[in-house]
Amino acid sequence: MSEEVHLRNCPKLRLFLRQLGKVATSLKVLTIGEARWLKVVEDFPFLCDNLSIIGCNSLKRISNLPQLRDLCVARYPNLRCVKEFGSLQQLWLGVAMQDVSSLWVAGLQGQHWMSTHGDFV
Template identity: 45%
Template sequence: MQLLPRLKKLSLVGCPKLTALPRQIGQETTSLKELQLGDVQSLKVVENLAFLSECLLIARCEGIERVSNIPLVRELRITFCPNLRRVEKLGSLEQVWLDEDMKDLSSLWVPGLKHQR
């Protein structure tokens, strides 16, 4: 039995105690197109979202350190994530939107994304 097989958009906002995304989001939500994370301070990693196919938006998530292995996502939007050090394995990525506050930090991982593409 799949969890939410028709779910297309998921927004998690203001979840200060969330430390990990449920495993089912990456493995069973086969229709997921957009994931929005906002003010999720304890989450450190967003990874292994095999079916996320359109947009990943991460805003004001100070704990995020890594975004990895989201092979189908086409758009990445990030704002105020001061600890984000690694972004990798986004094989279908077409657009990256970064706020001014991410300019210096993104220099750590944007060249790697270009190389992967």
């Protein structure tokens, strides 16, 4: 299994991510782009370096990534739940994410030390 996976406009992404989370024991970087129907990214116990998700309009929840250190999110008007990040150190927020992220950033910061950066996309 590769240490990096980059997915863009993948129509079978929901099913693929469920399977990937179960078998990707050496995955360090996951990038997801323009997945219009994706609603949830969760249960990646081994993903450890970076998760970047850009332009997934239906995304509502990102959770249970206990080893992840960096999370980059942009263009998610419906993202309401981001939780269960035991090792998160940096959160990168895209342009216009301040209103949406106010629902969950404080909870993440309360779990551990984390720095937040804005306007990366």
